[in-house]
Amino acid sequence: MKCGMLKGTCERASSSMEMETPDRTKAASSSTPISKFEDSPVFNYINNLSPIKPVKSIHVAHTLSSLSFASLQSIFTSPHVSSLKESRLHRRHQNLDFSKLKSPSRDAQRASANERAEAELSENFGERISIPSTTVEQLGEDNKLTFELSHTLDYECGSPDSRTNQEMCLGRARNFDQQVEPDIGNTQAGPEGEWASLAPDTVDLLIFSSPNDAEAFQGIIQRSPGLETGLDAAISSSLIRNNIAELQKMQLLFQVASGGHPEMGDASESIEIKHTREDLGSHDLETMGPYPCDGLNNEAELHDPFAEMKPLSNFQRGLRRRCLDFEMVGAHHHKSLPDRSNSSSLSHPEGMIASTNLMLTSVNSKRGGQPSMCILPGIGLHLNSLASAKDCYNVINHDSSFSETHSNMSCQELLQQTVISNASDREADESGNIFVEDNPLAMVLLDEPNPNPNPNLNPNSPRKKRRRAEHPGDDDGCKRCNCKKSKCLKLYCECFAAGIYCMEPCACQDCFNKPIHEDIVLATRKQIESRNPLAFAPKVIRASDSVTENESMKTPVSARHKRGCNCKKSSCLKKYCECYQGGVGCSINCRCEGCRNRFGTKDGTVPVAEADCEAEDEEAEKREKAGLDAIPLRTEKLKTVLPGTPSGLSGSLLPQTTVPPPKSKPLRSSFMATVGSTYVLNSTQKLGKAKAEFLLPPLPNLEKPQQFNAENELPEILRGSSTPNVNIKTASPSSKRVSPPHGEFGSSPSLRSGRRLILQSIPSFPSLTPQH
């Protein structure tokens, strides 16, 4: 088999093949003497024997030279990037870097061939060869390629031809030429047709080349029939669920692949696919291509197969694009799949990962509690983003029955909200890129099989994006930075502080917070973290983000500003106040003056006049009368929610009950006690150091991720308030604090569950710092 040939040989073969392909196409299309000659059995035999094909056209020779100088990657780059370039699918591959790598060879081909179909065909053809060779020889080195291959496979999955070809190729990958011949005809028909016909070969090759891939892919391929016929979202969704294992495999592969290429992925793919699915109607078929199989192929590719892959690739790619993959950076060092796959065993110093995994675990309960690796990178989101994300929530709801999905949907909602908030502005920036992908959390969301088959629910659709963007008030959480002097490399920059790259919507100047400056960003971030390990920690801990806006206004108590504000003039009544901005009440950590935070003053009182919720205010007043601060009230609510299922994390950490819980409730044993104590202490405690003590989230450089104790898991408010006891202090900001067991929490099972929920719901801040 040609795959077995030496790398150099393979390259040459690829080049020659590429060169040859156009000619072959021509030959096939025109009955010239040459073509006749080629068609002769002898010629075919020779072709099969020799990896080096005779160069038939001079202009092709140029291509060869150019190709010969091109890097392996450029040569081996996924064919679909180019082939689909003019198709609807082209948007999937937004990876600029990748395309750049390819561009030289591609351009050369075009320059020489001057015929798009030919060039594409040659690329595709070349890739067939290159794929196996790459896999065989560089297996493990260029995982990226593997991932690309997986995509390629996706394309093929839906094609009826793919199966046929697959069968052909399974036994004999050698017959490129034989398969090429038919392809030539298709090529003339159109790029898509050409691609569709070509794809099968690649699939086969992939299967052979990579055992792992083969496994994962085969399942997908086997499903192709269903895809072909089904083509509806329901099927795709079911497929997704059914192929979780395969997806996981893919994920692993991708993880490895993605490790070294921050920019490699285009997050847009999954989204694009989803869009297609939404739009998938008869009209799509019309545009698919001249060949019926093309249409099917495209659909299948776009929908099911990719949908399956989507969660993985999407998430990963999304991370790359939007999120500062600081974890990834660290992860790059260890490419072993097990490390990444096993969240619990992650050697990553950053506790956030662990916490995130937990959260995701709950979210992805359907996956058997197996935390998805994808989750890890998704952490680069500022908690505030989540909090603010709720602003966008309503929009989402309007769009669809999105909210219809289960109780644990709330978590998804949260994620989506976040995604929306972060991405709403940038939808158009890069052709076809969907903002959702940009958001790590969004990725997480995507990663979770969406039970809701309704494509309309897909928040990723362009339509939805548009809608969201149209909602002016909704993008409170979606705002981008406007930095002018900080280069978006300081915490002044909201984007940078949130661990995300600046995007088009940003009005920043001289921005360095972009993927292209990843190194700088990482270095800067690391520097800042070294100075303050919690610099990138969420500023506000919210017990629940899934509440509606109205509710969110009420919330606060359950959440607290971690470090506390320092307001002097705003009375914590304006967004200048971080606490207020975060929708949380001030805490003892605040050094504010004249605090009138409507969400709760640092004294633990809620200004009645300013409180939005009258009922709440009344309750607060009652509580105050009873000797309890207003905060406990909210805490009670929170508590009521806590016992909920893990899925409830989603939503419902926020007090949704309008009825005040019985005051007799031993809340104190749990949150209440904590909170109350906090406020009580508050008067006397203005701690400077207290900050660190109450910092909630798992610290970035968590040394003992597994040591989650109640406090670690609890929102700062709870923890901080749990007891004035300073024992809560963390050993170091970066490490989780080891706090003495709180009998209150420990004694209550319900509380435990609540703790868990809280922990899960609390995104740990993204630690960009690579492993220390």
Add this chain to the structure above:
DNA sequence: GAGTTTGAAACT
């Protein structure tokens, strides 16, 4: 949209 206010972040 420009200018002011504000408080966090950064610096000394």
Add this chain to the structure above:
DNA sequence: CAGTTTCAAACTC
């Protein structure tokens, strides 16, 4: 650690 400066968001007009 405290004071000062820088910065960008929030706010006002």
